[in-house]
Amino acid sequence: MNEEGTSRPLLKLSTLEMETLTMKSNVFVNRTLNLKRIKYIGLDMDHTLIRYHSGAFEQLSHTVMKEKLIQKKGYPDIIKSLHFNFNQAIRGLVIDRKKGNLLKVNRHSAIRASFHGTQAIDFKTQQKMYKSTYIDLSDNDYMAVDTTFSISLAVLFAQLVDLKESRTDLRFPDFAMIADDVLDALDEGHRDGTIKNIVRDNLKTYILKDEAVVQGLETYKKHGKKIFILTNSDFYYSKLLLDYAINPFLKDHQNWQDLFELVVTFAQKPKFFYGDHRFLKIDPETGLMSNFDFKLIPGIYQGGNAAKFTSDLNLQGDEILYVGDHIYGDILRLKKDCNWRTAMVIEELAQETISDEKAGPLNHEIEQLMEKKEPFENELTQIMTQKIDRGALDESRTNELQKIITDIDGQISQLIKKQQLLYNLHWGQLMRSGNEESYFAYQVERYACVYMPKLQNLLELSPRTYFRAPRRLLPHEMV
Ligand SMILES: [Mg+2]
Known part of the structure; x- marks a missing residue:
């Protein structure tokens, strides 16, 4: 055991070593962040x-949504037989409400892959359908699949689009209404407790326990960090999960209420960050709430807002990491x-980074073939230019070059197919759309200071870690 009370070696590192550490860690840096601050x-x-x-949780949401659609919206009973497939959608997709499509877009919001219902749309059809490749994501016709718990929503929407088209004998609303109904059903399932009640009765099926996270939090607290929870879930559900997943692993604290300085439930994020809701104080014994118009003190609250939170605790915004x-x-x-500074948990990254590693040799081969192709393409360009300049064309060489280029292109597309098999079979990578970042990755890059597959990746590093953002090369700097 070291002086931190853990079996991990104490991290006393020079700045240079710290950079090495962050590069090897699973916390990825967009903007420099000094945990010491x-x-x-x-x-x-x-x-x-x-x-x-x-997987289990999304399956549950899928089931609850189907029931709600039948009971509340009069959808035909046959939708009960729709089976959930977790891999049918990924985070970051966009639903086209009007056309019944799912789209994967890149950082410029250009469509890079599309499905009508669960059927892939070929490139030509997609071009015809969308004319311009770029879509305006602020348009009401589009709906983002931006949480892990909207996978079930996207999948069910796609399945209902299929069903509407294959069963014309049944009555379904138009695609836009289907999208709204599915979203309503999911919201209601969360709001009215249907989903939470099932989770409560089957905690083991739905909730992962992670002892290392609890120990990491205790270590961080020992190093003087104050930890708080800010959740949109209500007090009772929060208590249920925290009792189950935190309490059994506490070593330095009696229960989670001692570990967390403040717990803010039903926070109504993102409104919490810009609104002016009042804080209500919750009595942890009874769950009863009372008005609280004083300076915040440690305890459990409901509602509130970030401005009061920050000023009551005498903090600068950049002294808080969320x-x-x-x-x-x-x-x-x-x-x-x-x-406030931001860190984002992206659980799919755990698998994606493994796949990226496996794809490494394939990517290398692809790059080598691209390099091999380049001189032939240049030569062809030259011959074609000369044809216009001088009216001369070496036809046999032109044919030869075209054949070589087509051959190499064939090899490249085989390798790309192999590479795609390492990721989601329908949608490929989460963070990339071909050569570009996916729209999801673009948002992560823009708004999250650091990101990682799970909270534990941060907690296993020293609470004094300096995360240095890598220097990004602009296209003209790469020459
Ligand atoms: Mg969440």
Whole structure:
């Protein structure tokens, strides 16, 4: 054991070594972040502090949505037979409500892959359908699939589009209404407790316990960091999950209420970051709430807002690091509306980084073939230019070059197919869209100071870590 009370070696590193550390760690840096300067670390609860078995949880949401659609919206009983496939959608997709399509877009919001229902749309059809490749994501026709718990929503929407078209004998609303109905059904499932009640009765099926996270939090606290929870879940559900996943592993604390300086439930993020809701104080014994118009003190609250939180605790915004998993609710609005630092948990990254590693040799081969192709393409360009300049054309050489280039292109496309098999079979990588970043990756890059597959990746590093952003090369600097 070292003086931190853990079996991990104490991290006493020079700045240079720290850079090496961050490069090897699973915390990825967009903007330089000095943990030494961070006094408060805020945690979102669902899918950040408390991890879910995502496949099981999405399956449950899918089932609940189907039931709600039948009961409340009069959808035909046959939708009960739709089976959930977790891999049918990925985070970051965009639903085209009007056309019944799912789209994957890149950082410039250009469409890079599309499905009508669950059927892939070929490139030519896609071009015809969308004319311009670029779409305006602020348009009401588009709906972002931006949380891990909207995978089920995207999948069910796609399945209902299929069903509407294959079963013309049944009555379904238009695609836009289907999208709205599915979203309503999911919201209601969360709001009215249907989903939470099932989770409560089957905690083991849905909730992951992680002892290392609890120990990491205790270590951080020992180093003087104050930890708080900021969640949109209500007090009772929060208590249920924290009792289950935190309490059993505490070593230096009696229960989670001692570990967390403040717990803010039903926070209504992202409004919490820009609104002016009042804080209500919650009595942890009874769950009863009372008005609280004083300076915040340690305890459990409901509602509130970031401005009061920051000033009551005598903090500068950049002394708070907030960790969340929802790009819009946790990260984007926070960055736009208040100056807390941000860390984003992206659980799919764990698998994606493994696949990236496997894809390494394939990518290398692809690059080599591209390089091999370049002189032939240049020669062809030259011959074609001369044809116009001088009216002369070496036809046999032109044919030869075209054949070589086509051959290499064939080899490249085989390798690209092999590479795609390492990722989601329908949609490929989460963070990339061909050569470009995916739109999701672009948002992460823009709004999250650092990002990682899970909270534990941050907590296993020293609370004094200096995360240095890599120097980014602009195209003209790469020459
Ligand atoms: Mg969350």
